[in-house]
Amino acid sequence: MDTLKSETSGVALVNTWSGLPAAQRPDWPDPAALHRVTEELAGAPPLVFADECDRLRDRLAAVARGEALLLQGGDCAETFAQASADSVHRKLTTMMQMAAVLTYAASVPVVKVGRLAGQYAKPRSQPVETRDGVTLPTYRGDAVNGFDFTAEARVPDPERLLRMYRASSSTLNAVRAFTARGHAGLSQVHEWNRDFIAGSPLRGTYETIAAGIDRALHFMRATGARPDHFDDAEFYVSHEGLLLDYEGPLTRRDPRTGRVHAASGHMLWIGERTRDLDGAHVEYFSRIDNPIGVKLGPTATPDTVLRLIDRLDPDGEPGRLTFVVRLGADRVRDVLPDLVEKATASGARVAWVCDPMHGNTMEAPSGHKTRRFDDILAEVRGFFEVHRALGTHAGGIHVELTGDDVTECVGGGHDLGFPDLFDRYESACDPRLNRGQSLDLAFLVAEFLHGDRPVPDGPAA
Structure with a gap:
């Protein structure tokens, strides 16, 4: 029988998913230790609140109706070592800059959701890896085990779930502090973008968008509006709900409404490897x-x-369900139309978003896992073109990015090449766009959305 412990005890939803197959679940070696950890999580304060989740659901309903765009971005996998206020600030600043450009180009609000405060676990294609004849468990993210290739580090440790909770709490504090201080006024964000353009090899391409934003700001001032007062700093957090041993104990009932929410993040998603219709993840979600x-x-x-x-959305409520497609630049035009057409014909009111990262991963000659900026841009272009042809709404983009000057993806305005991967390859898992490449993507997509001219092919890697 499905039961809910009281909201004051901190635990929700038991006996609904626990007997079902849970793909990607770590092989925890000590069940007693896992039980102690989940009991502690069950009694911990929620990281996010029901009214915040409901507000995001309202914002995503606008995306599903074609009245807004979603910009979702952040690390492939957060690490405990990088959970600093400065790191969070750089990611948020980058996303605010991207959102300002996309808002102008699309003439609709942009909903900003970070891959933050919970993205500490990653699904893996193989349970083990072998180096120089030594086979150890695969690194599954800091929430599960350590990155170092040693037997001790690679043992799944449930105590890491508590570290994940504490690190997520610290990150959320940094997010709330940044957004509360009013540092994301429209004029200031535009000046940040002006600084970026000034140092970009593609500044001539971006000047049209920047000049348009200039004109819009001048018009606002002429009408007596104060652009500095337009602080669009509303920001939400999300992560893949991969570890149900973490999500389950952090589920809470809202005493106002009786509804049940995951209290670990405003939005959660099910990954490509865990969307089994008969599995534990779909049941929990x-x-x-x-x-x-x-x-x-x-x-x-x-x-x-x-x-x-x-x-997952039997009542057809806009804002409830978002499909994030990760098809690859060479497949998006072939696969996406049928999915969108059939879903639309069914009357579903879902949002469609493009993840142009995961379908375009490749191995560099050096052995680094990388992605070509041109492929990322090409998939986004294809995604928007498919929706334009179908008369449906292309709801936004979901990208792995950082606010740091890493060298993990090749191409972009500064034309990073394969030799540059040795300079600052810092990802614990998949390659991310750096700050410059992230803003390159925003400006080039904005040019496409604005309709002034086709998105140019970027420089070759």
């Missing part, structure tokens, strides 16, 4: 009232999409 997402790779079929809608 069907029980929470947060806005949720599902990743769809090139093997997704219209039937799968329709069945996911039936399980």
Whole structure:
């Protein structure tokens, strides 16, 4: 029987998913230690609150209706060592800059959601890895085990779930402090973008968008409006709800409404490897009232999409369900139309968002996992073109990025090449766009959305 412990005890939703197959679940070696940790999480304060989750659901309803865009971005996998206020500030600043450009180009609000405050676990394709004849468990993110290739570091440790909670709490504090201080006024964000343009090799390409924003700001001032007072710093956090041993204990019932929310993040998503319709993740997500997402790779079929809608959004409520498609630049035009057409014909009111990162991963000659900026841009272009042809709404982009000057993806305005990967390759998992490449993407997509001229092919890597 499905039961809920009282909200004051901190635990929610038990006996609904625990007996089902949970893909990517770590092989915790000490069940007693895991139980102690989950009991402590069950009694911990929520990281986010129900009214915040409901507000994001309202914002995403506008995306589903074609009245807004979603910009979702952040680290592939957060690490405990990088959970600093400065690091968070740089990511938020980059996303605010991107959002300002996209808002002008699309003439609709941009909903900003970070891959932050919980993105500490990653699904892996293999349970083990071998180096020089030594085989150890795969690194599954700081929430599970350590990155160092040693037997001790690679043992799954449930105590890390508590470290994940504490690090997520610190990150959320930094997010709330940044957004509360009013540091993201429209004029200031535009000046940050002006500084970026001044140092960009593609500044001639970006000047049209920047000049348009200049004119809009001048018009606002002429009418008596104060652009500095337009502080669009509303920001939400999200992560892949991969570790149900973490999500379950942090589920809470809202005493105002009786509804149940995951209290670990405003929005959670189900990954490509865990969207089994009969699995534990879909079952858990069907029980929470947060806005949720599902990743769809090139093997997704219209039937799968329709069945996911039936399980996760049976009432057809805009803002409840977002499909994040990760198809690859060479597949997006072939696979996406059928998925969107069948879902739309069913009457579903979901949002469609493009993840142009995961379908475009490659191995550099040096062995580094990397991505070409041109491929990322090409998938975004294809995503928007498909929706334009179908008369449906391209709801936004979901990208792995950082505010730091890393060298993990090749190409972009500064034309990083394969030799540059040795300079600052810092990701613990997948390659991220750096600050410059992230803003390159925003300006080039903005030019495409604005319709002044086609998005140019970027420089070759």
